[in-house]
Every structure is written in structure tokens, then in C-alpha cells.
Amino acid sequence: MKAETAARTRPATRSDKNLLWRDIIKNRWLYIMLIPGVLYFVIFKYIPMYGITMAFQDYTPYKGILGSDWVGFKHFQRFFGEPQFWTLFRNTFLLAIYNMVFFFPLPIVLALMMNEVRRERFKRFVQTLVYVPHFVSWVVVVGVFYMLFTTEGGAINELLYSLTGQKVAFLLEPGWFRTMIVGQSIWKEVGWGTIIFLAALSGVDTQLYEAARMDGANRWRQTWHITLPAIRSTIIILLILRLGNFLDTGFEQIFLMLTPTNRDVGEVFDTYVYTKGLTQAQYSYSAAVGLFKSVVGLALVLGANTMAKKFGEEGVY
């Protein structure tokens, strides 16, 4: 093994080439094991990246990518010129902001609350309950919300009716759409989101708390001056990841929640790609929309990561 390390640092010579061959033969099983995985990434990840070229063509399936006509930026121009573009932009953006403001802080608060519980059994009991929704599918989550909020005998509306004598069309009223989406995300993921913060909290040195109490700090002050700074970097990393996925507004969830009545507030880039591409067969156009989204997403990840590093945090990579 030492010889190989040395070989890497010297410029390649003939004997090194022989060494390389010997190396490959010696480790042949390792290379054979790599084959299925590499094939997977090439076929299902990299060929689709090549397939993006259809965004610059008038793609028809029977001509294929090699035979279809090149049209340059035609589809992009159409997309940016469409009045729908701004609707999509607004919907995607607002949902992302709502999730950031109303959803993101909640797991932190919940983790801080759980962290104050000293009775292990009680803590585990609460955790068991709040983790459950994470494991059910979005179809189930949306289904459960539909069943609870429907005006046709849903429990929430029955309750509202007996209290106020009125029903609210939570599912049909476009004004309720974003509230519903954020509510579902909170119900499904808040408990699960606490795990990472609880883990970060368990690493805090208990002596710090003792010292703080000697100095007369109460629980609020201990939380503010010790606990929160201790999980600062975890919070920042998760914030970056969220920024990176800013445009991925929970595609399955929104796809499921879309109805003809709430399309104006609910349609986002992803669902638009599905509608135009797979239901209306405008392949090139929707591939162009998808590419636009991927590029903006990539820029967001890289930007957020650079920013985090500027603030002296480690960043994700």
C-alpha cells in the first residue's frame, strides 16, 4: 500500500502505468462491486442531465434527442414571457417564506421544551407520539386533513358548526390554501425535526449550567446564554439546507392539495412542470421550466453555503 501512495505523488512513467494495471487487477473485486452503483448514477442521474438538451429543442419522442430540431432559447423566452411565470414565482416564494417563518423555528422550540424535561420516561412518551406522523405518506396526511376539515361531515367543521353555526370551506377556499399547507408540514414534521436539535443539546457541557446557576442565572437566562449558543451551528446548517431546497416546496404535498379551485395560489414550478410536461405533452417547454428551477436551486445552495462560511460557520461542504 505504501508503494501506491508514493506512485501517486510522482509524475507518471511507464513503470507507473504497469503499477496502475497491477493495482487494478489486485483490487479487481472492488472495481466489479462499483459497477452496479456507477451504472445506476450514470443511467438514472447523468443521462437525464444530458437529456436536458431537449429544453433547447422542439423535442418529439420518435425523433429522439439526436434527431430533434434545435430552437435555442425559445422555450425559456416563452416561459419568462408567460403571465403565469409571476404567479408561479409568487406561489413558490410565498410558500417557502411561510414555511421558513412558521415552520422552521418550531422544532427548535419543541426541542428546547423537551430538553427541560428531566423525567426520561415522560420525555420518551412525548417523543413517541410526536414522531408518528413523519412515517406516514403525504397521501395519508392530506387524506387525514381532508377528512377532518371537509364540510361534508368533517370533525373540525362539525365542531365549528356546533360552536358558531357556520362552516368554513377550508379545502375549497383559496385563501386557506397556504395555511393548510403549512399546518400539514407542521403536524407531519415538527416532532421529527426535534431529533437533530435534541442530539445537539445532549452534547452541552452540564458544568456550564452549574456555573451559570452559581452566578444566579434563572432558567430563561440559562437557555438564552448557554443552550441556544450551543445549538447555534446546528440551526445555521439546517437553515442553509432549507435555503438550498427553497424552491422544493414539498412537491408531493402540493400536488395532492391542488384542486381546480386553488390552482391560482397553489401552482408551483414543480407542479407546473408535471402539468405541462406529462399531462399536456409539452416536453421541451416543461424541461426548460425544470432546468430553470434546477439552476436557481443550485445557485441558492452554493450562495447559502458561501454566506454561512463568511459568518464563520462550517457550512455543509
Place this chain on the structure above:
Amino acid sequence: MQQDKTWGNRIFDIVNHGLLLLIGIVTVIPFIYILAVSFTSPHEVAKGGFILFPKEFSLAAYRYIFSTDTLIRSLGVSIYITVIGTLLNLLFTSLMAYPLSRRYLRGRQPILLGVLFTMLFSGGMIPTYFVVKSLHLTDTLWSLMLPTAISAFNLIVLKNFFQAIPDELEDAAKIDGCNDVGVLFRIVLPLSMPAMATFSLFYAVAHWNSFFNAVIYINDSEKWPVQVWLREIVILAQSRIGDTSIEETEIQPLTIRMAVIVFSTIPIMLVYPFLQKHFAKGVMLGSVKG
């Protein structure tokens, strides 16, 4: 941190415990409600109100489910893709993760970079659809398993896990005449059981819950997994309510829709207690998972 027994601290503890208990209960009440309604007679449901325990116990909704071919068949499809799909995931992921965990392997760095890049950028839905279609996978169950055979994230985590296993074990096994395949299956994998348990959990849950790939790739309703039927029966039916052009009979009664939700969730709820002890560990393996 042991806190002083002052009044302020006591009140804080009581309020905190109370709030947490409330949050926990609010989280599971919808499930209890759905479960209760699914076991209640349609007659009682029609009277309305919030049911948390069925007064008139009835199995009618479940009898209906088990009398239909579609739902039973879809259950079979879901079980199939979950079991086979998860096995494929584990095999593919560990076969690739092991060579990548060997620091001396040439070409390891570019492959890892290639994998990382797929986490940042992707071809998107339409080009991927054409790849699956041109491989003639559409309308087969493979389209639900192969395109998700490896999760790049899990691959990297597993690679790091393998890397932490002492090299001396590998050397010893090789001296005893094992080749690399033998080292992986006889030494490394048995030592990685906690990680494998966690990954099989995550992969299996993803397969059981997946429905969008089936919506895209599978037209033949005989091959629909249970989540797709759930959407048909619960969500699409619901959004058709109020649409007068739809015949009343197409929309299933509330109890049946609730029972379908329960039916499609039962497997997860059954394994939940067994899996629970792995969660925290599994998430920490990944160190960060947003």
C-alpha cells in the same frame, strides 16, 4: 441540570409538561379519530360529531375493503415493492459504498464527486421520465424500484460508516484468503448491522409511502400501489364533492374512506414500536438531515 426547587421552577415544570403532553395528544388525535370512525357504523357517523370511540362498533368498512380486488391487490403490490425494493437498495448501496470507503482505491475521488453533484443538480422530471420510458420500465414495477435504487445521501453516510471500521480486520480476513466480496459480506456488513437496520427502515418507509413515481410511470391500475388508490378514493373523491356532474355513487362513504387510510398505514404502525429505538441513532448517522 438539577434545578433549584423554587416556585418559579415548579410552575415552569408544570406548564412545560402540560404543554408537551398537549402537543403529543394533538399529534395523535387525528389518527385515533380516523381509526374510530373506520370502525363505526355509517349510521352513527351520519349523526355527526367528533368520534373518539365507536359506540356502534361495525366492521362494514373493512368488509367492503376486503371484498374488493383492487385494494387487496394494491396491498400486494406495495408489499412487493417494499420488500424487493428495500433489498435492492441495501445491496446496491453497500456494494458501492464499500469500494468507495477504501482510501487506496484509484478513481475513488472523482466517483464521490460525481455522486455529490447529483445531490445538487438533477435533470428533472421530464428527462428522467424519458430515460425510464426508453428502458421500457414504464408500466412495470421496476419503474418504482430501479430509479430510486441508491440514495446518494445514504450512500455517503454508509461509506463513512464503513470507513470507520478498522482496516486491520480487512487485512486479517485477506490473509485468511478472503477476497473483497468476502470481506464485505462476512466482515463489514455483519459489523454494520445498526446502520443497515436504519437504512432498511428509511428505504422501506420511502417505498411504502411512494406514490408519485407510480402516478407518473404506471398507467395500468392493476399495478398501482396502495398509496395511489388511497389518493383516488380519499383525495380525488373529496375534491369532486360539490361537482354536480359526478354521480353520488362514485364517492365512497366517510367510513370507507377512513378505513382505506387505516389500511394503507397499518404496516407502518405495526413496525413503528420495533423501529423506534433506531430513529435517533439513524438520524445521527447522517449527522444532518434537514
